Amino acid sequence: MIKLDQQYWQERYTNNSIGWDLGKVSTPLKNYIDQLTDKDISILIPGAGNAYEAEYLFNSGFKNITILDIASSPIKYAKEKIALPCCNFVQQDFFDHNGKYDLILEQTFFCALEPRFRESYIKKTHQLLKDNGRLVGVLFNFENKLNGPPFGGIITEYIKLFESHFKIIIMESCYNSVKERQDKEIFIKLMKKI
Template sequence: MNEVNKAEFWDTLYKINSVGWDLKTPTPAFLDLFKSDYFKEKSKLLITGCGYGYDAVAAAKSNFDVTAIDFSETAIQFAESLAKKENVKINFLVNDFFLLDENYFQSYEIIFDYVTFCAIDPARRKEYANKIFQLLKPTGIFAIILFPIEKRIGGPPFAIDVDEATKLFSDKLELILSTDNINSIKPRKGRELLQLYRKSNG
């Protein structure tokens, strides 16, 4: 289990191109959120586990102020090249998400996660939820596509129980949307769920 907590594990997968989670294109359900009321009048966006940066570039092209973080230096190098090619400005961070300190607290109006929550050590999921809360601005939105919502042994990706995840994030955030009626790619249809959470203004 410890290997998923190390940057070297993920960087090696990117180096040998063993990245089956990568869509090679922006996440369709994420694109659908860009013009939704949930993202309206919000700009500062953090993408966790950004990988090759397709979502980050798409968000930047839609005028979001994007910060994108990943463990893997190889992934970030590709993402930086993609951003340069597409002529967009993105703040890329090669860092451990769990190590983002008080300099980043309450900095983001939106945080987006797709296939990061399922990749971390399941024992650290509560720690992950707490970090999301720390990084969000008051009234900020946490958008997550839970995948894979199925019973499976081993990982990554590690199986996600929807009730368990909902309870975890709802401890400090308000669940405002939970739906499987999203634009999923064919192999993942019925195996993922979009949830949106809001941080209170208090």
């Protein structure tokens, strides 16, 4: 399998091969953000790409947002486009990141990682969350047959993986996906187990 490293992802941006990029905040994340009342919470968006969710958070009044990506292009783009005092822009491998957050937002980052790193992702998100912190977002909902990203999965598999470190509040078929992802996403709201 091709190595999914910094160079791979950077080249995807350089070649404009970014089919995942919605060009706007995705509806499941937007609707979830709209329900949040405490605007002071610390939020991490790993594998943030062009950071539409961060932009939406900022415009909604959130003040403590960390945008993290291994590739330089989206971080540069987000810095220029958003350039917000509320945002930390971090170009780094997620697995090297340190910090403590109230909320981690997941969107097409988990599926970008080789499945052999899934347990590490779960341990790392758990480590990066404060007590009672939440991991919220969407995972793809299709059998994992591909040799490259996006890597999918199904609910039973995700439950098995996540329940060791998270209390599952919601893990169900997503009803408000963008049109092109309808019936292909699972909405998750997970609480860190302590």
